[in-house]
Amino acid sequence: MNEELLINADECYRHAEHKAAHYFKSLYAQVLEKTYVPSLTEDIRSWKHNHIHHHSLFSFFSRTKGNPDSHGYHHYIQWLKYTGKLDNYLNRSISYIFMRDLSKSLDSPETLRRIDRVVDSLKNHLSHSTSTNQGAKDETFSMAGLYRIAQKEGVESSLIWVINKLKTVSSNIPKGMDAEQAQRKLIKIIAGVIMQEVEEMNDKTPPEERSRRLDSAIRLGFSYGLTYPFIDDLLDAKILSEEEEKQYSDLIRTTIITGEVPDLGEWEGNNVALIEYIHAELRDAFMYIKNKQRQDTTKNFFEQSYVFFNSQEVDRVKDLSNANYTNEDLYIPVILKSSSSRLIVRSVIGAPEDKKLDDRTFFYGIYNQLADDFADMFDDMKDGAVTPYTYYMKYHDKRLDLINPFEMYWTVISNLIHNVYDSDRKTCEVILDRAINGLKRFKVRMGIKKYNEVMELFATSNPKFNRLIQEMVRKADDVDFFDKLLRDHIITILKNNRREQEDFINTSKTLRNEINHILHIPQMEDMSLMKEPILDAANYSLKGDGKRLRPIVTWFMGINAYGLNKLAIIPLLRSLEYMHTASLIFDDLPSQDNASTRRGRPTLHEAYNVAISELTGLFLTQKAIEEQTSLDQFDSKTVLKLIQYSAQTTANMCRGQAMDLDSKGKKLTLNQLNMMCFYKTGIGFEASIIMPAILAQANELEIEVLKKFARHAGIAFQIKDDLLDLEGDSTLLGKPIGKDAENNSSTFVSILGQEGAKKEMWENYCIAMEALQELPRNITFLKHFLNYIINRDR
The missing domain is CATH 1.20.120 (Four Helix Bundle (Hemerythrin (Met), subunit A))
Structure with a gap:
């Protein structure tokens, strides 16, 4: 370890600690003198005129009916638009972000113009997203x-x-x-x-x-x-x-x-x-x-990083059972870690030094940290973490010298408004909005009884000020913020996506096992005394470690989307896997891709011979049609339509494979590759989606949308296959990688390069995902199927 650098780091921390101690001393003096009480009392009295509304009887009923829980993201945005509150809501939200994240002063005309531009852009986006399909399927935070x-x-x-x-x-x-x-x-x-x-x-x-x-x-x-x-x-x-x-x-x-x-x-x-x-x-x-890092910013980056890390470590090793921490011990690390965490961001991007901006960042940090520590105090107490709130909760009756962190919180607010932001009225408005909103959210989350207990414990020494604050918490409207709404919404999306994805994967695993059990083709009774190599070969191919994606998608479409009878569509599930397995047998032949491994085992022509492989492929295509004729619980004309579609699909898959063979050694255009890919692979996915829609007698418009989704999902699948052949794990894939290059095949990677292929995959992903918005029904599993396609490793 470089001792000289270590000394510099310690000196850097001592310098930062000295600055934080000076700031704390100033705040402590204001706490003792209670200067925050008269200044904030006056501020709140002026502020409340915009937030305490006297509702008419009509507005009361409309408010009760229309003011929804803000956890309902789209519904809440629509309610804000309906009541004319959206502009102010977004303006205070963006203003707050400019203060908190960019350390801007709201008395700057240029800053206000930039805020207005962001608000207009965000409002247009929200107006579009909440009106599209009534916001029912727009996720806001979608890939x-x-x-x-x-x-x-x-x-x-x-x-x-x-x-x-x-x-x-x-x-x-x-x-x-x-x-x-x-x-x-x-x-x-x-x-x-x-x-x-x-x-x-x-x-x-x-x-x-x-x-x-x-x-x-x-x-x-x-x-x-x-x-x-x-x-x-x-x-x-x-x-x-x-x-x-x-x-x-x-x-x-x-x-x-x-x-x-x-x-x-x-x-x-x-x-x-x-x-x-x-x-x-x-x-x-x-x-x-x-x-x-630029040469002139590197030093600042390392210094801020050290201050941030060391202040966190100082707090982390504190023990709640230690009754001897001073107020300085409690607050100085909070000042350091809360300010340095944001100052690092500017040093990370190599932004030029701006003393005024850096000073605002330094003074502002403790406000956010105290608000966060207040919200998390019971979780922190449970974890034994030392914060100003947990320490005061435990020792307030034993240590009369301890600062009440709630008084420190209001002191910081008063100091920011009047000493850092020079009593700017908009700054005062935004900060008070945020403070009251934090208490209102805490009250809702903890319940009235627990909230009152907390307020009694942390009550300031001025009862009149306490009553004023609680009056604002009870009565003030229009103090909520978009970043909180968006945070809750994103967490909900992430949790829902994880749960739905896990459900999709778990259901798919269960279905895969069930499908594996229904694929075996039994021996014909009148042939029981003779060996049947084609039947053995067919069952050998069907027993491989296949993903069974096509019958799985068909099951989801048939059961979840259209409510078809589970037992009634079993022949269709068999049919799709028979067709797909046949296509793989032909694809692996020496005259075509000449593959030696498929689904983790020797390919059929390696295990048997080429002639048996060719006959088995033909056999399975006919078995697929036979299974479709067994769909006897559906209208005969509907089944005939399905068989006709199936025959067309098989013919087009043959065309796609022929295109693939003809392309060997040739440089295809992207359009040619897309066409070949669709006929060879995409149309198989289309069949798994369209066939249950045909059985459910879906209208032509819906079928066309599903075809659009399937086309682009299939292309995305093929691009992922091409990428896996370049960068995948052969053990997971169940086949060797690098076969495309060895066969001199035209692929998305060979035409577009690795990065270009990834972009093309995502372009098709987006088109397919956007197509789902056009469907008259919410087919969530197709979204997860599409996510599986681009995220799979096999």
Whole structure:
């Protein structure tokens, strides 16, 4: 370890600590003198005229009927539009974000103009999203929507990268930590870094430079954000042993002090695999940030990082059973960690120094931290964490010298309004909105009884001021914020998506097992004395480790979407897998792709011979038609229509395979490849979706929309296959990789390159996902099927 750097780090922390101590001393004096009481009393009396409304009888009924729970995202936005409150709601929300995340002063005309532009853009987006299909299926936070935004900005590759990273991080969050909260924090930090970068640009920034800087901001945001789940949250979660925590903290400290990530070395503990993964991810993230730093910003980045980490460590090792912490012990680390966490963001993107902005960031941080600690006080108490609130809860009756953190909170608010933001009226409005909203949310979450107990415990020494605050909590309207609504909405989406995806995967596994049991073709009675190589070969092929995607999708469509009888569609499930297996047998033949392995076993012509393989493929196509004729619980004309469609599908799949063979050694255009891919692969997916729709006698418009979805889902599937042949794991795939290049096949990778193929996959993903919005029914499983297609590893 470089001793000189260690001394500099300690000096840096002492300097930051001295500045925080000076700030605390100023706040402490205001707490003792109760200066916040007269100033905020006057502020609140002026403020409440815009928030205490006397409702008429008509407005009372309309308010009772129309003021919904804000957890209903789309419904709540519609209610705000209906009542004419949306403009003010968005304005205070965006103003708050400009103060909190960008450290802007609201008395600047340029800042106000920028806020107005963001509000107008957001209002247009919300008006569109809540009116499309009545907002029923618009997710707001959808991968397709984000990708479309990324396309406009020219940063598709970085979005694809960060989506894959978020998926990997989520899957590696250990039990005991909240994967959805980890994702939300990462998304929030990425958004915050992007906002900072956008703020550093202007309308004159060339598009190419804008794309380059946004690409860097996305990757920097993820790299910095990764420290929250994998350092802060991990150390707080008590997943590591004490020895592991110390070893891990020392590793992080050494990295920040030396600017180099040390090797992990011998890890003592039970979490070796987890730490190896985290070490690799954080090493890459750290080196990316470091390499992006300008020479004149590197020092500031390391200093802020050290202050942030060390202040967290100081707080983390505190023991709630220790009754001897001073007020300085409790508040100075809070000031440091809350300000440095935001100052780092500017240093991460290499923003130029701005003393006024940095000072506002420094003074503002404790306000957010005290608000968060208030909201989390009971969880923190349960975890034994030392915060100003938990410590006061435990020792207020024994330690009369302790500052009441609720009084400190209002002191910070008064100080911000009058000493930091020079009594600016809009700043006062936004900060008071936020403070009262925080108490109202806490009251709803905890219940009136618990809330009153908390307020009694933390009551300030001025009863009149206490009554004023509680009057505002009871009566004030229009103090809610969009970022809170969006946060709750994103968490709901992430949790719902995870639950639905798990349900989809679990149901698919169950169905796969059930389908495996119905595929076996029994021996014909009159042939029982003779060996039947074709039958044996067919069952050999059907027994392979297939995904059974097509019959699974058909089951979901038939049962979930159209309510068909489960037993009635069993012949259709067999039919689809017979058709698909036949296509694979032909595809693997020496005269075609000449594959040696399929579904983890030797291909049929390797296990038997070419002649038997050809006959077995033909046999299975005819068995598929035979199964379709067994759909005797459906109208005969409907079944005839299905068989006609099936025959056309089989013919088109043959055309696709012929196109594929003819393309060997030729360089196809993208349009030619799309056409070949659809006929060869996509049409099989189309059949699995359309056949149950035919049996359900769906109208032609709906069938056309389903065909559009299937076409692009099928192309996305084929592109993923091409990518897996390049970058997949042959053990998971059940076949060797690199066959496309060996066969000189035209693929999306060979035509577009690896990055281009990924973009084309996402383009087809978006078109397919957008097609779902046109359906007259909400077919959620198709969304998860599509997500499975692009996220699968086999």
